Amino acid sequence: MATDTVTAGQAASRxxxxxxxxxxxxxxxxxxxxxxxxxxxxxxxxxDVAVLTFIRQARTLGLRLDDIAAILDIRRHGSTPxxxxxxxxxxxxxxxxxxxxxxxxxxxxLVSTRGVHxxxxxxxxxxxxxxxxxxxxxxS
Numbered sequence: 117m118a119t120d121t122v123t124a125g126q127a128a129s130r131x132x133x134x135x136x137x138x139x140x141x142x143x144x145x146x147x148x149x150x151x152x153x154x155x156x157x158x159x160x161x162x163x164d165v166a167v168l169t170f171i172r173q174a175r176t177l178g179l180r181l182d183d184i185a186a187i188l189d190i191r192r193h194g195s196t197p198x199x200x201x202x203x204x205x206x207x208x209x210x211x212x213x214x215x216x217x218x219x220x221x222x223x224x225x226l227v228s229t230r231g232v233h234x235x236x237x238x239x240x241x242x243x244x245x246x247x248x249x250x251x252x253x254x255x256s
Contacts, residue, residue: 120161120162121159121160121161122159122160122165123157123158123159123160124138124139124150124157124158124160126160127160127164127165127168128168130165130168130169131165131168131169131171131172132169132172133168133171133172137172138168141168141171141181144181144185145185146167146171146181146184146185146188147164147167147168147171148164150164167188170184170188171184171188174187177205177208178208178212179204179205179208183204186200187200187201187204229249
């Protein structure tokens with residue numbers, strides 16, 4: 117272990133994460149359990165802070181914790197995980213493109229519904245109807 121160590125709060129601060137996130141990453145096995153002081157404080161070295169920073173950056177790109185764990189595992193076994201990272205990023209791009217398409221379709225539906233039902237029809241609702249704007253739209 118390196119002689120230059122920092123506490124959990126300091127490590128989290130340097131990595132740009134919260135202490136709660138740090139505990140989560142430890143619980144998920146993304147970061148090795150650190151040594152403790154006699155008083156029970158967890159101590160982290162510069163390599164730990166670098167891993168925590170990487171995790172934050174990967175999360176910023178939208179990678180999931182299980183994906184990050186796989187990346188870190190590849191690295192821990194001595195390989196460069198860049199090919200896996202490219203694949204994960206391509207997958208995320210595809211997911212985002214799909215979500216954007218779904219949101220655009222939803223927006224078109226909402227705009228269309230608003231246009232068709234621009235007149236307030238509260239007074240003309242059918243028996244047991246809650247709101248014809250929604251009911252007539254979902255029936256078509």
